[in-house]
Amino acid sequence: MRHFNKICKQIRALSPRITVSEERGCIVLRGVVDDWDTVVKAGQLAVDKKNYLGVINDIRLNGFEQNKPLPAVQDQSLNGEKPDVLIIGGGIVGCAIARELSRYQLDILLVERKADVALGATGANGGVVHVGVNFSKKSQKHRYNLRGNQIYPALSKQLSVPFEQKGQVMLCVKNWERILVWILKLKAKAMGISGVTYLKRDALRQHEPHLPDFVIGGMYMPTGGITSPYEMTIALAENAVANKARISLNTQVTSMETSNRQIIHVDTNKGRLYPQIVINAAGVYADEIAEMGGDRTFTIHPRRGTDIITDKKSGYMVRSSMGISPFAILPHQLSALPKNPIKRMINGFTGKSHTKGVGLIHSIHGNMLIGPNAIETPDREDTATHGNEVNSILEMQKQIATELKSSDVIAYFTGVRAATYEEDFVVRKGLFTDNIIHAGGIQSPGVTAAPAIAKEIAGWCIQMLGQSMKVVVNPDFNPLRIAPPRLNTLEDSTRNALIRENPDYGMIVCRCEEISKGEIIDALNSSLTVPTLDGIKRRLRPGMGRCQGGFCGPLVARIIADHFDIPLSAVKKSSENSVILYHQTKGAPQ
Known part of the structure; x- marks a missing residue:
């Protein structure tokens, strides 16, 4: 009670419009205020890691409503599916978990509400593989960062993702x-x-x-490194799919039904799912997913950079x-x-x-x-x-x-960090719901920590599933992802041999990044195809040079249209709503 009274006193001094309660081992804040700084400050004042599970900050900002656009796709393509494991979120953590679980003969389904993986905080990350000396020794950030840093050299080789360890x-x-x-x-x-x-x-x-x-x-600090966070995420996703995991893009979780400490079903814009286990890796919406699953003990307060x-x-x-x-x-x-x-x-x-x-x-x-x-x-x-x-x-x-x-x-560019008020990860099994696992609050060093988080969560899943079924190792699991050739990294003799075999490799589309038509077609034939300008950009980098796509953008769009035999106007920049061309205005063929 002494701890609770202290928190109440501090928050009353901040704003009398905020109420404080203690519910299920958490400090819960409610009310309506007129500035966001007050909301954040109240959440920070409520933190007491020794005595409470976390802070649930439901203070509303007067006049603000969160805009969360639904995917344009509305169908029943997933309706009735019963995956063993449903992973919510296609950032680096979610994709790393999918890959780890694909080591077993399981029905794994990852759903991502956006048009590609790595479109949230992961894609707006600088790519540093952190040393972690600035974290508390007792924190989850330190524990997973230390393990993840040690995993990266071998993981990068397995997945053919660029990685340098220059400190x-x-x-x-x-x-x-x-x-x-x-x-x-x-x-x-x-x-x-x-x-x-x-x-x-x-x-x-x-x-x-x-x-x-x-x-x-x-x-x-010599153990520091650099990678490409979006390329690593795509590689993890492609390797997971190659090992029989499934990824459904443009798929948003809208609600869940729980009963007797179990998630019974999960509703999405593509139908109702009946998973045995739900893994919450939903980034800035992880607290909302936890709320849907009846197991919320934390709050995400967005922090952009x-x-x-x-x-x-x-x-x-x-x-x-x-x-x-x-x-x-x-x-x-x-x-x-x-x-x-x-x-x-x-x-x-x-x-x-x-x-x-x-x-x-x-x-x-x-x-x-x-x-x-x-x-x-x-x-x-x-x-x-x-x-x-x-x-x-x-x-x-x-x-x-x-x-x-x-x-x-x-x-x-700007990204949004998924910070909790405790400023730490929330990687744990459900406390009030038995078939949910959380990977929440994953801000920096999330890219570094992701492989280690994935290994631990995959281990928990196998233990939990083993109580009701026999979990068998996938005998065909292949940890290697052989990336298509990147011509700007090859020696002249090797590059010339590829061009003789396939002349498309000799047609340079992006001069800034030296990307060929053949490489773009390889990306369009990959196990996780995203046939948009931004999808190709994340996989190969056309449009990331000095001209920012001014020269290569139209050529990439034409290659996509020709490859899938669709009108040029059907090629999008990123999502279904990001139209580039509406209709033809001249007599030239599309």
Whole structure:
């Protein structure tokens, strides 16, 4: 009661319009307020990990209604299906779980409400395979990040996904920051993270040659890496499908019926399903799925972040992923000290910091990624970019990448993190519903942690299913995904041989990324075909170069139309609603 009274007192002081209750071991907040900051602050004040399962924040923002568009498809193609396991969500975690479960002879169905996998937070991720020294040792983030980091080298080879392990760097500006680095080094050792060390400027330049003059050294973490998050997700999905899992895109869960601690059925826009087990990997909607399943103990408060992409010619400025010490004062800054420096220091050591801050990342394809920032938002679909935020991020990072120019920028994008108020993952079996498993609150380091989360959840599924059926190993499971050739990575002799065998490989469609017609056709023939401009873009990168699809976009659309023998006007950018061409206006053939 003492803990509950303390929370009530703090929240009453914040707003008398908020009510606080204790229900099923959770702190529950209700009411209506006029600003989103109050909603978020109330949720943060309600956190008490020692005494409560979590925070259910149902405070409404006056005048705001969440827009959640339904897929255009409305049919009964899945009606009556009885999958052994239903996975909700086609991000990297959901697809990794599908692949792990495909090791067994099970009926596995993954449903994704959007037109492709990796269209949520996964696709708007910088691709860093994190070291994890900034997380609390007791957190799920640390546990799964540590295991996932160790899995990535072998997993990337199995799935033919690009991966580099060039480390991560935290730059130091003042000598006193070395003390903080040594403390973090000790923390890393206690957490099982190997190789973390302090390097003086000259030694650090062996890893990052283009350091600004004011950097005296930094913390080097060799286990950090870089991958392509959307390519990894697609590879996981394709390998799962090759091993007999099923993926249904444009499929949204709308409701569930529960009885006697069991989910009886799940309703979607494609019919009613009767799964034995439901896995909740629904990203920013994971708390809503948990609510439908009668097992909610957490709340997602969306936190958007914007990243900037530069031309490949600027990629030389950083070799790994690099950021400034969160305690550093850059020479260009006028303030004497960061706000609450001691509190920031403690949060950094204990893993309570809500964001890792803006940094520089050398992408796996040679571009430089800059960002992200962290902005709380009520809208789970808020992927808008704002000029003032882009400029702020860019100006901040010009202090580190001193040769960076605004003209180097070719694109920017925004993603939405699925943050819980506890700032940790919610990976667990159902507490009040027996046949649901949650992978909720998966924000950074979700890309790193996904393979480890998948292995544990798959193990739980096998145990649970084993109580009512005999689960048999899939004798035909093949962990390898042989990716189609990428001509821009091949030696001339190998490339010439492929072109002689198939002349389509010699027809360059995207000059920026050097993508051929043959590669596009390979993608259209894959086990998870998404015949849209963006679907091909995520698989091969046409449209991701300097021209941003200005030259190759029409050619890709024509190849899709010809391949499927459909009118050019039937080719979409991303979803059914993203029309490129409405009708023919001239006499030329479509």
